[in-house]
Amino acid sequence: MLKQISSVQQLIDIATQKDVPISQLILEYEQYVSDTNAETVLNHTRHILKTMYSAIEEGIHSKERSHTGLSGGDAYLYDKKGSLLEGVAAKALVNAIAASETNGRMGKIAACPTAGASGVTPGALFATADKLGKTHEDLVYPLLTASGIGVVINHRAFLAGALGGCQAEVGSAAAMTAGAIVELAGGSPRQVGQAAALAMKNLLGLPCDPVAGLVEVPCVKRNGMGALVALAAADLALAGVESTIPVDEVIDTMAKIGKDMPIGLKETATGGLAITPTALSLTEKILGS
């Protein structure tokens, strides 16, 4: 049984050797860490999934703006009008934005890995389940795989915008989700790792620059786009496309980029989008009142 998870490669190797999905290893790991049984872990995971789903449902049907007025209503709008991406991509996009808007309205969500990035995983996972004719119960194990990738990122890098920029939040969420989608679609442990690498590579360097320091702009839409990256990465990996840079090296370099990133791009709202003229005047309006 795994008592510590330090690399995605380690997960891939053991899962391949034992001929089990990565989620199986994570289930055993969590039983050890939390000193509990499999059913408790699975039930808690179900509880998280249920929360994710209701966050989407709540968000998609609401036109209401958040308390600050910075976000809300875009999922509703896109759900009614968006058409170019018709199908799983459009669904992932709208789901992720919806769940994020629920978060912005002080609704109930499941952090994954943070509240700010909590739309990515539900967004892409539930859309993929629809597309593949899977049930919500089928998502329980893939979500464990997502969490396993998150444990590695937490171990080798970080999962907070304040520490590593948005690449550590939406980037990590996309990597976790891409891996989960691969497992859901029946891909191999190796493909799970490839998908995570492909997703994270594409979001490296993303700053955390929320307007007025609030988890709304650009967070809500970034969740939508992050879900699309996760889907695309998973689809590539399932087709056998591989990342030239191995997943653990991508995670390590994410950590390095995060450390090198100026403090103004790490949730302090003193750089990036947060200091655009529009952001500054919004900030004054919201915080000045």
Added chain:
Amino acid sequence: MSVSIFEIIGPVMIGPSSSHTAGAVRIGSLARRILGQTPEWANITLYGSFKATYRGHGTDKALTAGLLGMRPDDERIRGALALAEREGLKLNWILSDTEVEHANTARIQLGAKDKTITVQGSSLGGGRVAITSIDDFPVYVTGQAHTLITCHDDRPGMVAKVAQILANNQLNVGALNLSRRSKGDLALMVVETDEAIPATVKEELLSVPLVHRLVSIPFEMDW
């Protein structure tokens, strides 16, 4: 240390920010539990990014919710300020420009009847928190383990007495931290145990001479 997957996915919480909202609920909740009863009043000082963004993130509501005994996923968080008023919890907010070590920090002085304590805590990201001082004793209480806090006179053998009672009851100590004001003065001890501490053991500990106060904070998933 091995991290639980539920620190990565989760907590289930009221948005919008795991550090400014969920973390704030937990800081309030730890303050309440360290006081050992429902507070009647609280003076809350916000520092750093807690101060800058508390309104947009509902940090004030979240801290209040924690003081009222709610968890991060409680739907009543949004209405916590009104609820506090109805339940007779008097709140006083102070915004401070003082520089603090952690960006998201709150100092809460709270009390009920004749009891008053001051705790300072920070939100560390992803809903994780740490109480870093209790009545100006430096501590590190995270709520992620079964925790026992004792306040006793600084005399030889006090730590051993407490440890012995825990050992006699098959309670394994995972971490122990001791601080005191000065030699022979009051000391504060924080003990993390692998198992929850039964009520009988608490009584036994409280009966040790020179142990003045004792707080036990059992760990629960999704607290």
